[in-house]
Amino acid sequence: MIHRSGMSTDRRLRRLVVDGTVWHWTVRQRVRPAYEDCRLSLSFFTEGYRAGTGRRLTLVFAPGPRRIVSNTYFEAGTVMRLPDRADLNLHEPGTARRLLDAAAPALDLRPSVRDVEVDGRPCFDEVVAGPEAVA
Numbered sequence: 078m079i080h081r082s083g084m085s086t087d088r089r090l091r092r093l094v095v096d097g098t099v100w101h102w103t104v105r106q107r108v109r110p111a112y113e114d115c116r117l118s119l120s121f122f123t124e125g126y127r128a129g130t131g132r133r134l135t136l137v138f139a140p141g142p143r144r145i146v147s148n149t150y151f152e153a154g155t156v157m158r159l160p161d162r163a164d165l166n167l168h169e170p171g172t173a174r175r176l177l178d179a180a181a182p183a184l185d186l187r188p189s190v191r192d193v194e195v196d197g198r199p200c201f202d203e204v205v206a207g208p209e210a211v212a
Contacts, residue, residue, distance in 0.1 A: 154166050
């Protein structure tokens, strides 16, 4: 049996508290034979989600022009933009927090929707640009 580094923790559910709201978050990778069908997703769940009272926010990252998602070549959980090679690892708590902050307005736009799924690329661009890009 071959053990791949980090495999046992890739599906780990982590905890993040933001302004008094408890979020649980996880990273999932869907690998398909055709690379264009691969996906990385970063999902955040509020405390009551499993009981039917909370919400879920999922950022989905798909490969595309000048966009790479880890498949086997890069570290698991990595998304990258070319040609500048800006990258984020979705398993890092600081990255998850910054992406949650960038995607949170999507929850406000659909307050009655329990499961909100958004394209993660605009959030990626916002996080990589950082606060110095905000005028």
